[in-house]
Amino acid sequence: MKQIMQWCLAIALCLGLILWVQYDLGWNRVLAAWQLLPAAQVGVFVCLTLLSYLLRAYRVFYLLGRAAAHPFPPYIRINFLHNALNILIPMRLGEASFPVLMKRTFAMPYSQSSVGLLWLRLMDLHWLLLLLSLMLCISFGWIFTLLPVALLMTPLLALHLLHKHRNQLMSSDLPGSSLRRLVVRLLSYPVPSNAQLTQLYLMTAGLWSLKLAVLTLLMLSFVPIAPLQCLLAVISADISSVLPIHGLGGSGTFEAAMVFALAPFGVATSTTLLAAVNVHIYMLSVILLTVPIALLISPTASRTVKIHP
Secondary structure, three states, X not given: OHHHHHHHHHHHHHHHHHHHHHHHOOHHHHHHHHHHOOHXXXXXXXXXXXXXXXXXXXXXXXXXXXXXOOOOHHHHHHHHHHHHHHHHOHHHHHHHHXXXXXXXXXXXXXXXXXXXXXXXXXXXXXXXXHHHHHHXXXXXXXXXXXXXXXXXXXXXXXXXXXXXXXXXXXXXXXXXXXXXXXXXXXHXXXXXXXXXXXXXXXXXXXXXXXXXXXXXXXXXXXXXXXXXXXXHHHHHHHHHHHOOOOXXXXXXXXXXXXXXXXHHHOOXXXXXXXXXXXXXXXHHHHHHHHHHHHHOOOOOOOOOOOOOO
């Protein structure tokens, strides 16, 4: 019943966006904006976005496959399919596809791949929040200065506590069953070394910076505002994807996040909406492009996997 309600809400958000765009702008006007973009420029954007997805696949390989001597190409297939399902299926239900694909391809236990994915998702969220806090400092002044400082210190403190109090955290009664499950899952396998975490975080920063730069340049093609304001809107829209509620393909919340982020700068809602919808169309188009690419890659791989005791 819960999943039925989630799908109904996702469809409602998608239909709401369609009606909002038609009422405020008209879909003909939104789609006509693409005629102003040179095809070569769009092609470069697509190649750079695909490169960011390849970097994402290598990051998973570095964490879960390198030590086990797995081949790299199946990780491209897994990452592309997982990313597509995660974007297209509402309420982040597509996340469950990752451990399933890792199990089928490498016979990797669900718990091991889930813990690896959790580490990567925490890094994704931290980098996006850090960028957002920096944009807020630049845009609105010193009142937000403590945000990036706190975000920089939080993972260092958290890792220190994990290493020092691992056993106590595993056995203690934490408030809230969901928080306890999260901690137990995160600690069920050895914490990556500081060198591994540093490498993974640098990859995270690189792939997200590349993706966000492309989306910012694309958005600037549709709305004449300052680049930093565009970047703030793009980051806000990407962070909206982690919300427990969003429409099909992230529709509705993605556009609303961009509109909300640019509202303090006096940008007209219709102008932001046109840019947001077209950036979203671009993202979904690239995601759909990755599916046939993934299906061309052989899913077969060595069934040998290093399993932590």
